Amino acid sequence: MSKKSNSDLLGLYRTMRRVRTFEERVGELFVRGQTAGSMLHLSIGEESAAVGITAAMKPQDTFTTHHRGHGIFLARGADPNRMMAEIGGKEAGYCHGKGGSMHIADMSLGHLGANAIVGGGIPAVVGAGLSARHKRNNAVSVAFFGDGATGQGVLYESMNMAALWGLPVVFACINNQYGMGTRIDQATANTNLHERAIAFGLNGESVDGLDVEEVAEAARRVVDGARAGKPGFLAVSCYRFYGHARKDKSPYRDAGEEETGRQRDPVAFTRARLIERGLTPEADLDTLDAEIGAEMDATIDFTIAQKEPPLASMFRDVFDPEEPEPEPVRTRLNRVLATE
Amino acid sequence: MPELTYRDALRKALADSMAENPDIILIGEEVGRYGGAYGVTKDLIKEFGPERVIDTPISEPSIVGAAVGAAMTGLRPVAELMYVDFLGMTMDQLANQAAKIRYMFGGQIGVPMVLRTQGGTGRSAGAQHSQSLEAYVMHTPGLRLAMPATVADAYHLLRQALTSPDPVVFIEHKALYTMKEDVDLDAPVPPWGKAAVRRHGKDLVIVTYSRQLHYVMEAAKTLAAKGIEATVIDLRTLNPLDFDTIREHVERVGRAMVVSEGAMTAGVAAELAARISEECFDFLEEPVIRVAGEDIPISVSTGLETGSVPGPQLIAETAGRMLA
Structure with a gap:
């Protein structure tokens, strides 16, 4: 791993720090009452998975994410202002305030959508793999999901199809040890998740998410393998630092466990490594962190300053824009109850 | 052809x-x-x-x-x-x-x-x-x-x-x-979302779709023999729903029946009947009548199966009673 250059590791660190800080600002926006709802799932503690795997992807690649997908999208190159505005339910957001944290998407970055159904975004990558094969565009499609989704049948259907057809598809499992309040060993008989993929005929690997360089290396093997026609599965083991969603204080796990879990901090680990290897002076990292802090502070101000979507936009985009919009209930009532 | x-x-x-x-x-x-x-x-x-x-x-x-x-x-x-x-x-x-x-x-x-x-x-x-x-x-x-x-x-x-x-x-x-x-596949085609009026009559409008269209047409023949003339609307698409065609004919005729094979309760026929009642109330001489599938699972027995969904006889009988 020491062959990694300064700029590589610093780049990975920078993106992880941006993800961490963005997520912290989401928490802040929530506390300030400026988010649309509380269904906000932070990926703090899981940054290496988002950053290491997206680093192995190419511009033409596509992906879907689970509900805890802010970090993946940001690492892929999303504009944090538009992301935060979407989380705030504002018109300037990626989906004009209709999607929010759990349904954010951006076709220009190949983001086929975050999903609020556990495992719901997985089969779409099989279809994207068929498109890539049909159009011969050398694109890989990556499904990101959590360990909770390994309980969903659709994952196994999709892994089977991908292996059967040799599609350029990767199943990326971010194993943060919890499906909501249920620890993985309370829901999963064999927690060596990659073994399942191997049984289906995929390249299957598990990697420790503490070390982003290891994640990036493993991701490169799996993504390159998929591009060459053998779909893959990568499980990244990490720890969900905070509750399931913003209102969850994790009463189902004890403080000792959280304490230990939070020591497995991929951002702090990478920062220490940069210093230890003499790659980046600590003072430079302090400066970088401060710059990122300011960048992400600005997303809050940006979001608060944005407009709510206009009420009439409610009827837009149910169908293609050239089709008539659904008739609003009030319009219909006025028509039906009009006196002659 | x-x-x-x-x-x-x-x-x-x-x-x-x-x-x-x-x-x-x-x-x-x-x-x-x-x-x-x-x-x-x-x-x-x-x-x-x-x-x-x-x-x-x-x-x-x-x-x-x-x-x-x-x-x-x-x-x-x-x-x-x-x-x-x-x-x-x-x-x-x-x-x-x-x-x-x-x-x-x-x-x-x-x-x-x-x-x-x-x-x-x-x-x-x-x-x-x-x-x-x-x-x-x-x-x-x-x-x-x-x-x-x-x-x-x-x-x-x-x-x-x-x-x-x-x-x-x-x-x-x-x-x-x-x-x-x-079939002349080169004949002009109604646009997507447009219902087809399969039969014109002055006494009753029957709105239907899919296989029930054929049962309704058979029933309409029986009714014609008794002097009752039905207009039959085949929806073709349920979304988009061509309510304008339904409205035009119901307002002209003043009686409407909806026929669907799906289970009656909260079904397509229920939605159509509600809309016709709401939007054409001033023109209706009778309540809108639904003829639809029974609220039961379908059996394999041919008799039970056939009996659980509308057929030409039930449709004709019901139309006759509406006009009695």
């Missing part, structure tokens, strides 16, 4: 559209080598190859989910669900994904896919292979829904569905596959 079956017409629609548009793929159980459980896709794999006619494992959620992903990345997939009864297996991918993606993502992208399936009674296929579940689809914003009753519509509606920018659920009727008609 060539004589075609409903099945031939569907197959021809797929073949013609696939020849025109290289991005159309078929994906589903037994669609390739077997040729489709009801033979609709017979030999298309020979014509278009296994990359465009894709046999799948028995994995309905991922069949529909793969179609969603393919549609979002530039293909125009036709997923086949062997029986509409399997809709429950796929409902997440259909209702939570396909139907909502354009909206949730703020109009960034549509999901131009067709989900072909078939439903209804008529083959003693039992409770899990004979249902009429169109209400599930019609109740889900974001989905289009076509249900052809005639051979010509089997062709034209499927051709039109394959140009829709939005997901279309296309429900064929299993009892119609062998029905034959002389």
Whole structure:
């Protein structure tokens, strides 16, 4: 791993720090009452998975994410202002305030959508793999999901199809040890998740998410393998630092466990490594962190300053824009109850 | 004019559209080598190859989910669900994904896919292979829904569905596959979303779709012999719903019946009856009457099966009582 250059590791660190800080600002926006709802799932503690795997992807690649997908999208190159505005339910957001944290998407970055159904975004990558094969565009499609989704049948259907057809598809499992309040060993008989993929005929690997360089290396093997026609599965083991969603204080796990879990901090680990290897002076990292802090502070101000979507936009985009919009209930009532 | 079956017409629609548009793929159980459980896709794999006619494992959620992903990345997939009864297996991918993606993502992208399936009674296929579940689809914003009753519509509606920018659920009727008609496929076609008035009469409007159209037409003949003239509207698509045609005729005639094979309660007929009552109340001489499937599962016994859905006799009898 020491062959990694300064700029590589610093780049990975920078993106992880941006993800961490963005997520912290989401928490802040929530506390300030400026988010649309509380269904906000932070990926703090899981940054290496988002950053290491997206680093192995190419511009033409596509992906879907689970509900805890802010970090993946940001690492892929999303504009944090538009992301935060979407989380705030504002018109300037990626989906004009209709999607929010759990349904954010951006076709220009190949983001086929975050999903609020556990495992719901997985089969779409099989279809994207068929498109890539049909159009011969050398694109890989990556499904990101959590360990909770390994309980969903659709994952196994999709892994089977991908292996059967040799599609350029990767199943990326971010194993943060919890499906909501249920620890993985309370829901999963064999927690060596990659073994399942191997049984289906995929390249299957598990990697420790503490070390982003290891994640990036493993991701490169799996993504390159998929591009060459053998779909893959990568499980990244990490720890969900905070509750399931913003209102969850994790009463189902004890403080000792959280304490230990939070020591497995991929951002702090990478920062220490940069210093230890003499790659980046600590003072430079302090400066970088401060710059990122300011960048992400600005997303809050940006979001608060944005407009709510206009009420009439409610009827837009149910169908293609050239089709008539659904008739609003009030319009219909006025028509039906009009006196002659 | 060539004589075609409903099945031939569907197959021809797929073949013609696939020849025109290289991005159309078929994906589903037994669609390739077997040729489709009801033979609709017979030999298309020979014509278009296994990359465009894709046999799948028995994995309905991922069949529909793969179609969603393919549609979002530039293909125009036709997923086949062997029986509409399997809709429950796929409902997440259909209702939570396909139907909502354009909206949730703020109009960034549509999901131009067709989900072909078939439903209804008529083959003693039992409770899990004979249902009429169109209400599930019609109740889900974001989905289009076509249900052809005639051979010509089997062709034209499927051709039109394959140009829709939005997901279309296309429900064929299993009892119609062998029905034959002389069809001039070059004759002018009603636009997508337009109902067809199959018969004109001054006494009663009967609104229906799919196989029940044929029962209604048979009933209308019986009624005509007794001096009762019915207007018969075949909806062709339930979404878009051509309510303007319904309104025009109900306001002219003043009596309306809705006939559907689906279970009565909270079904398509209930929705149509409610709308007619709400919008045409001042013109109605009688309550809108629903004739629909019984609120029971479908049996394999031919007698029980036939008895659980409307037939020509019940339709004619009911119309007679409305006019008595």
